[in-house]
Amino acid sequence: MKIVLEHLTKKFISRNNKNEIVTAVNDFDFEIPDGKLIGLLGPSGCGKSTTLNLICGLEEPTSGKIYFGDLDVTGLPPENRGVGMVFQNYALYPHLTVRQNIRFPLENLKGADKLSKEVIEQRALEAAKLVQIDTLMDRKPNELSGGQQQRVAIARALVKTPGVLLLDEPLSNLDARLRLQTREQIRRIQKETGVTTIFVTHDQEEAMSISDYIIVMKAGVLQQMGEPQKVYNEPVNLFVAQFLGNPAINVFNGQIRDHGLYIGEDRISDFDAEDQEVYVGVRPEAFIPDEKGPFRCVFDRVETTGRDTSIVTHNENCISDEDIRAIVSADEKLNNENGIIRFSLKPAKVHVFSKEDEKVIHG
Amino acid sequence: MGKKNDLKGWLYLLPALLFVGVFMVYPLIDVLIYSFEEGYNFASQTYEGVGLYNYSYVLHDPYFMQAVKNTFILVIITVPLSTSIALLISLALNSINKLKDLFQTIFFLPYVTNTLAVGLVFMILFKKTAYSEGLINLLLNSFGIASVDFIEGPYWAKMFVLCFYTIWVVLPFKILILTSALASVNKDYYNAARVDGTSKWRTFYKITLPMISPSLFYLVITGFIGAFKAYSDVVALFGTDLNAAGMNTIVGYVYDMLYGNSGGYPSFASAAALILFAIVLTITVINLLVSKENVHYQ
Numbered sequence: 001m002k003i004v005l006e007h008l009t010k011k012f013i014s015r016n017n018k019n020e021i022v023t024a025v026n027d028f029d030f031e032i033p034d035g036k037l038i039g040l041l042g043p044s045g046c047g048k049s050t051t052l053n054l055i056c057g058l059e060e061p062t063s064g065k066i067y068f069g070d071l072d073v074t075g076l077p078p079e080n081r082g083v084g085m086v087f088q089n090y091a092l093y094p095h096l097t098v099r100q101n102i103r104f105p106l107e108n109l110k111g112a113d114k115l116s117k118e119v120i121e122q123r124a125l126e127a128a129k130l131v132q133i134d135t136l137m138d139r140k141p142n143e144l145s146g147g148q149q150q151r152v153a154i155a156r157a158l159v160k161t162p163g164v165l166l167l168d169e170p171l172s173n174l175d176a177r178l179r180l181q182t183r184e185q186i187r188r189i190q191k192e193t194g195v196t197t198i199f200v201t202h203d204q205e206e207a208m209s210i211s212d213y214i215i216v217m218k219a220g221v222l223q224q225m226g227e228p229q230k231v232y233n234e235p236v237n238l239f240v241a242q243f244l245g246n247p248a249i250n251v252f253n254g255q256i257r258d259h260g261l262y263i264g265e266d267r268i269s270d271f272d273a274e275d276q277e278v279y280v281g282v283r284p285e286a287f288i289p290d291e292k293g294p295f296r297c298v299f300d301r302v303e304t305t306g307r308d309t310s311i312v313t314h315n316e317n318c319i320s321d322e323d324i325r326a327i328v329s330a331d332e333k334l335n336n337e338n339g340i341i342r343f344s345l346k347p348a349k350v351h352v353f354s355k356e357d358e359k360v361i362h363g
Numbered sequence: 364m365g366k367k368n369d370l371k372g373w374l375y376l377l378p379a380l381l382f383v384g385v386f387m388v389y390p391l392i393d394v395l396i397y398s399f400e401e402g403y404n405f406a407s408q409t410y411e412g413v414g415l416y417n418y419s420y421v422l423h424d425p426y427f428m429q430a431v432k433n434t435f436i437l438v439i440i441t442v443p444l445s446t447s448i449a450l451l452i453s454l455a456l457n458s459i460n461k462l463k464d465l466f467q468t469i470f471f472l473p474y475v476t477n478t479l480a481v482g483l484v485f486m487i488l489f490k491k492t493a494y495s496e497g498l499i500n501l502l503l504n505s506f507g508i509a510s511v512d513f514i515e516g517p518y519w520a521k522m523f524v525l526c527f528y529t530i531w532v533v534l535p536f537k538i539l540i541l542t543s544a545l546a547s548v549n550k551d552y553y554n555a556a557r558v559d560g561t562s563k564w565r566t567f568y569k570i571t572l573p574m575i576s577p578s579l580f581y582l583v584i585t586g587f588i589g590a591f592k593a594y595s596d597v598v599a600l601f602g603t604d605l606n607a608a609g610m611n612t613i614v615g616y617v618y619d620m621l622y623g624n625s626g627g628y629p630s631f632a633s634a635a636a637l638i639l640f641a642i643v644l645t646i647t648v649i650n651l652l653v654s655k656e657n658v659h660y661q
Contacts, residue, residue: 095574
């Protein structure tokens with residue numbers, strides 16, 4: 001089911017100061033296509049969870065509308081929206097077994113929708129099989145590992161075959177290895193069921209790795225939406241560029257002058273735009289060690305972590321971090337001359353942002 | 364090293380052990396011994412023999428049987444009623460936002476009020492004297508119902524006042540425990556239930572109740588024990604001559620046997636106290652057995 005948000009806004013009265021109004025979600029306007037996996041991404045407290053709760057119906061928007069398909073669900077309570085929700089702490093009922101937990105939503109159905117015991121049992125088992133916990137049906141939640149609890153929560157959310165599946169920070173309570181496994185599971189389950197799925201995360205790698213689309217938020221404002229790789233390659237502003245990517249993008253103070261892009265006195269490339277002060281974002285993978293390259297940095301050390309070799313340097317114009325990280329292939333020859341190393345930069349991996357509004361400038 | 368540490372440990376425990384020994388263990392053993400000493404003379408501290416006569420005497424004493432009956436009626440009526448009323452009030456308190464603190468304070472006030480003072484207030488409310496009918500009776504009269512003497516009148520009226528009073532006195536503590544139990548249930552459970560379209564009743568029955576079951580169980584157990592030990596409330600309402608009023612409780616009987624007008628019989632008192640102990644123990648064990656199935660600790 002496709003989801004459309006139309007000028008969706010949610011304002012709260014601040015918990016600390018009663019006179020202050022916090023805008024958790026500010027004028028969201030986008031469409032999520034049917035059957036896709038969407039990662040809602042942003043730093044803590046940016047309004048991701050509020051957005052999810054608005055879609056779910058647990059919170060009412062201050063203004064704006066939400067459509068599921070063509071149906072306006074803005075005023076509908078959550079139980080009538082046909083959503084499945086997985087909470088950050090899973091919210092499995094601790095006194096019920098896995099089976100009872102999964103059956104719970106089906107047992108709520110009344111009247112014409114009421115299901116027979118056999119159907120309930122069968123559908124609970126199907127959901128359990130989908131998430132591969134059908135052998136643990138008689139255990140209590142506290143007898144399961146974090147990953148298993150997570151999957152029970154997904155099975156409970158899916159058992160009613162909702163049109164929309166919402167996951168709030170689904171991986172944040174798992175350890176690193178389990179995260180990798182579980183996110184693949186989420187991907188697989190989403191593909192198998194084809195349910196439109198939105199998951200909230202503050203971990204950009206998580207979102208980038210499994211999402212069809214990512215939505216980047218900051219302080220209640222939608223920054224950019226698109227396919228992960230496209231957002232990564234074409235960030236619309238400095239925030240998005242900095243938020244995506246690990247190691248993070250290197251940011252420099254720079255200028256545009258004489259139809260060229262400068263970092264300090266180094267002319268990086270030709271650049272046709274009005275003369276101005278800018279931020280220059282350079283992805284770690286943009287650096288190519290090159291004797292004749294235009295960009296000079298002071299060499300510090302080489303770090304090898306697994307398959308990556310990074311050259312760590314510094315430059316007085318860098319403002320993102322003391323260390324500039326350049327990821328290069330391991331067999332690259334270094335042209336270290338008096339402690340100065342020269343790079344040429346891949347143009348597609350260099351992004352220029354206005355100092356005024358931090359928006360991207362195309363040359 | 365182990366031995367040395369052991370010694371140190373016991374040394375640290377000594378003050379506590381001393382107090383427990385002098386004020387708990389020794390009296391307990393003494394009570395047990397008294398209860399088997401027949402014909403014990405308080406003045407000469409001598410006894411004639413050892414046996415079960417004291418128990419037999421107490422169990423055949425109509426005053427004791429009246430006290431047992433009173434106590435059981437009190438327990439059976441007040442424990443379930445006070446717990447469910449407290450639960451209802453707590454649920455209501457938990458569901459309001461405005462003035463919640465005010466109401467919580469109001470409901471907690473009786474807890475910090477002196478038992479005897481409250482007893483006097485109840486007497487004024489219910490007592491019928493030569494000069495006044497009592498507030499409740501005036502109310503009854505206004506509905507065209509004849510006055511009842513709640514304090515010195517028929518048995519059921521006195522029992523009603525006692526139960527009413529007991530429930531009123533124990534409510535604040537129960538409300539306090541239950542409101543905090545309700546507040547500590549993670550809101551996500553309710554949100555999950557809401558998303559899944561769970562009805563209010565089912566949410567209460569399937570989620571809220573199991574979640575607060577440890578607190579409920581605690582209140583039932585302590586409620587039973589507290590009600591079996593009822594005494595000061597009864598004195599506050601009906602005065603010290605409880606046997607004459609027909610409103611004595613088991614603890615009241617024990618006290619009377621020791622210090623009352625007909626007192627001076629520590630052997631009978633001890634036997635009665637041990638019978639009370641046996642009753643409380645039995646009820647508590649039954650409670651524990653029932654709770655195994657229905658109480659969910661996290």
